[in-house]
Amino acid sequence: MRKISLSFLLFICILFIGNSCSTGSDPEDVIDDVFAEPVEVCLNLQNVFNDLSMNINGIVMHNLEFEDDTITKDVEDCLDALVYRDEETLALDSIILDFGSSDCDSNGGSFEGEVVVEPLNDALTDFDVRLSDFYAGDYEITGTIEFQITGETAGDDFAISLSDAEFMDDDSLVYSVSSLIGTYTFIEDEEDDDDYTDDIFDFTVSMSGETSDGIAFYLESESDLTYAYSCENIIGGDAVFTLEDVSEGEVDYGGGSTDYDCDTKVSVSIEGATIHVYL
Known part of the structure; x- marks a missing residue:
């Protein structure tokens, strides 16, 4: 499967647009644009x-x-x-x-x-x-x-x-x-x-x-x-999300505790940045 990193996408944005891609050149901005x-x-x-x-x-x-x-x-x-x-x-x-x-x-x-x-x-x-x-x-x-x-x-x-x-x-x-x-x-x-x-x-x-x-x-x-x-939700485990020709992110659903992980929050790590998804 062919994959282009978000770092490369950032380089392309800077090359053709100047100093920013949409909201800025920060990698997290690129993540928001194409991945989030x-x-x-x-x-x-x-x-x-x-x-x-x-x-x-x-x-x-x-x-x-x-x-x-x-x-x-x-x-x-x-x-x-x-x-x-x-x-x-x-x-x-x-x-x-x-x-x-x-x-x-x-x-x-x-x-x-x-x-x-x-x-x-x-x-x-x-x-x-x-x-x-x-x-x-x-x-x-x-x-x-x-x-x-x-x-x-x-x-x-x-x-x-x-x-x-x-x-x-x-x-x-x-x-x-x-x-x-x-x-x-x-x-x-x-x-x-x-x-x-x-x-x-x-x-x-x-x-x-x-x-x-x-x-x-x-x-x-x-x-x-x-x-x-009892939580009515996924409370633990890890997965990988892949967006073809873009990149992939590590998905963390939590530690699996019914006492601490019922908050529906999922963390996704991509290219050194972390975004949060609420299920």
Whole structure:
């Protein structure tokens, strides 16, 4: 993959413009010009997908054998979690997460629309996930999602993938995501109870796509990342963000502590400078 450093971009700016590039010749100004927005959008897109994953795992996968029509335990008031079964066999047809038509805050995400989760096999290990008029924060999201239980117990280890997705913001700018894969491992239940709301997971992520300007970007975890339901956020781990033909930055999500790292702040180090992104 060809890469041009921000130091070289700074040299080009000075050569052709004089003494400054946009707001000045300081490397941090160049970072703001060409790097800050793509990394902020990318990290927030991944975080949206992570929030969606944890809603599906926490609400749906913990209730695959639920016999009533509506799941209410550990479900926000703004969310209807509806269970549909075959009238004759009582086999699970689908579970629909209906977030309504205005922002519904659930497990770190702010969603609108419906998420339809349908089993692909009788063993209830593989699922197709469909988004219907689905919005997360400022983005309308389309794409194909697959969910797989990878451990022995539903609600613990799982893998989820998103492909051929588009995230369109209020200004009709589109970030495309060709592939986003997350692999999650259950680590512990902080309170040692039956609720998912205090579970902690380690996970890895691999993401690739293009900005609204057609520039390719990549996000790859360097270590296990840590998610805590009690924080409703990623609280630890390291990743690398790459903006093709520009540079790459080291992403620090924190130390993994539910006491000190629930602040949603992520640090990105690039060319000797550090920028902060809030998820």
